[in-house]
Amino acid sequence: MSVAVSRDLTVQVSQDTNVVKLIDRQQALRSAIQRGEPKCLGVSQVMLGLMVMSYSIPLHFTVLTEVVNLGVPWWSGLTFITAGAVAIVLDKHGTMKILRVCLIASGVSTVLSVVAVIIYSVDINRNPESPCVKTPHASCNEEHYASTLSRGLKSSLLLFTLAQTVISVIVCFLLFRQRRNFGQYASLTQAASSTTSFSPTELN
Template identity: 65%
Template sequence: MAVSVSRDLTVQVLRDVNAVKLTDRQQALRAAIQRGEPKCLGVSQVMLGLMVMSYSIPLLFTEFTEVVSFGVPFWSGLTLKVCLVVCVLSTVLSVVAVVIYSVDMGNHPEVACIKTSEDNHCNNQYYATKLSRGLKSTLLLFTLAQTVISSIFCFLLFRQRDSVGQYASLTQAAPSTPTALTPPDLN
């Protein structure tokens, strides 16, 4: 903090260089966030969530397995928020969804093609499990992408929170504009 005293004993508190730099940095950070630099990640996350939910609709008409019973495509596609807590929750739920998809695909392999004697086509269960497995593989891929995006988003939000939080007390302690102090009249 810089202080100047004039001949008439007026004390003037000048702007602190560090406080000015801090204020400028905080304003630049706010401007960058308002410009929407993380918008592409948020849009990607929302689009992946919508794709996961829409691709999972045909699973409702196939055999009910762990993925369908737990509703994995629906709750893993809905965890799309931009705050840090929900982003961390999204990452954790995406990892859980990846595990459930993997276990479900391991527990329910494709059914072998049993050709019928009438028209030399495979039975319906073969086609149903083939469709189900293909959809689950696609959903697993989308959920992995969502996990990566959520993790990156969490990292960026956490880093921004730490870089701003440590300077919050400095801006409250020092005034942002110069103030003039006049000495009391002793006569």
């Protein structure tokens, strides 16, 4: 840091070279984050969350099983949407603080996705499709169609949740790598401003 005193006794503190280096590292962090396309991954997470929640609505009108009773599509879908929204914010504001929040949200999303996949798999295994019992109108009974619809919807939800698990793992990997590379510059936002002026009265 260099100091210059003008004729009116105003002291000018020039920009510190270390601050310049830190600012360059912050810009490099933002560029690295944007290369990972967090916005695209975040939009994918939000869309999957909305699809999971919308596909689960018909389940409430069929056979109520563990998936519906535990509200799996709802809390998993909300988790996906939250993680995706944070990833979109990270793309716009690439700071270490938001990166840590996004990393935590993606980690929670990954864990809950795995839990949801287990619940879907167990539920599908425990509730097989009901056999078709012919009615006088030469069609199957309503229970058969309800169980078939329920099983098909749960299979779709299982696929969506598996896709979400993969996306969350990818986001966690990318963010963890960037956090490790740029973690030492976390205090960058507290760096000094480029030029600071002091009047003579402030020096006394």
